Amino acid sequence: MNLRYSDQPGERAAPIPCPVPQGHIGQPSVTDVESAGRFRPSAPNPIETLPSFLTVLSKMRKDPLSLQTREMMEKPACEVRLLGLRAVFISDPELIRYVFARGADNYGMDPLRRALARPMIGDSLITNAGAEWKEARRVTGRYFTAEWLAKYAQIFRAVSERACADLDTSSKIELGAFIKGISFENVAEAFCSAGSEILSRVRTEDFSDAVELQLSVDPVDLMNLPRGVPRLSKLKAIQLAHICAEFGQTFVLNRIRRSAQSEPTDDLLEGFVRHWDPQRRQSKKAVRKIQDNLAGMLGAGFEMTAVTMTWTLYCLLNCPRSMANVRAELGTCDHLKRPPTEWQHALPWLTASIRETMRLYPNVPCLLRYAKCPDSVGGFEIRPGDYVVANVWAQNRNSNRWPDPEVFMPERFLRRADGGCDFQPFGVGPRACIGGRFAMIEAVVVLATVLSRFDFELVDSHNIDPVWRGTLRPSRPIRATVSSIV
Ligand code: HEM
16 A cells, blocks of 8 residues: 555655635634624633643543643644553644545554443444444445435424424523433434334433443543453443343344334334344344444434534524524525425525534544554654544644634634535544434534524523533533523
8 A cells, every 4th residue: 555654754745735715714813703702612721741640540531631732732743652552643634634544544443442332332333343344334324325314304303393392491491401302312213213212211311321421431441451340430331331231122122023024114223133133033143233233323323413413502502693693594494495404505504503513512522543553644653553643622723724713603614614624523534424414414404493493591501611521512511591483
């Protein structure tokens, strides 16, 4: 393989042409922005140097985001040594594209992701590598075609309309819980045609807490010790994962039995059953495989989009000017003349607000890979076993690429809807998000439906910090009053 960075150690390749998005040119300065009453969401300040070993361990568990150093934020690449591990952090989009896409064969999925996610989702698309990953990706990918996305979009619309009809406007609500309820039903209905059945058996909060606790980094995870070694910080997660797994097993077994007897429902779960248990023998191995892959898709599909939608609402409620633009375009009802998959085109402000939110609050602020063979990245020698970390948080807050990077300015994304190649909210390369288009359609349809029905006002919920626990979440509940739009 001819890879530029490994061919010429220490030397940067010529960047792939990627023009600076037009929307960046002539943006107002920070002072103009502040005086115009723009919203600057709170975020941790970078630290000068990494703290002591024990503090690092504790912060890794509670909020690894608070360990971002100035060097990590400002340099395109820098080296960090921790617990005997060596990691090169990269925030330059070109370097990230190299490691995650062009040079992806030299890098493996990180063992940490596997260690964190496996207790919940076993051997699945998200945790596997090699042939098993390829197989799961192929089987799952069949359910993300334009045709399927059109079906899912109808589901998102119906579910959010129902949730709006059921919303009690007489008391304050917690925005995160409201949105999670919708998002969970969306994926459960889309992937296994059983939104209400699953919701009646598994509490959305339990599922979400299990994801949060399980994906938080325990010191034992960092040391990559075997699964049998207890992660003391995760005892509750294990209990929650057990509840979800017990229900999951019965649910999958019922579906396999039904699908052997009657005309099967066509959905992702049925695709898994057809692929991993074609004879409907219900072997332990096949049931486990189906269950793990389903849990992975429900977990990734529900949690990531729910958090993004919640942050988007939070940012819009803090930025009246952007909210007014979103409401103005919703008011024309132009989007209703199109199928929901195309609402993005009729709602540029809402779509740009979601993208700007993903820039400020990337669901996974750092993506990890480990090196399988020697390489050179950003002037650093990479040895087999080293980690290379795509520092998405730093990439998205680089002032050379994003003027006034800490300010919420959806208009950055108005002229270049995708944000150009500086912006990769769904990752790049063979392991990029399988649900990127699904997530964008869902976020636009749900938020358009909710914002067409209701006005929200935040109650004691300004200046909420992001904390990285599994995904980048609000540090405390976001409470709001609700009133119907007549
Ligand atoms: C705003 C919403 C979302 C964001 C920002 C997001 C982001 C990402 C990113 C950055 C990755 C790549 C991780 C890496 O390279 O290590 C990823 C992977 C993945 N995402 Fe998403 N995601 C979102 C929604 C979804 C949805 C809705 C689904 C399912 C319907 C989904 C399923 C997955 C899966 C299965 C993978 C693993 C793919 C693989 O390893 O082959 N995600 N996501």
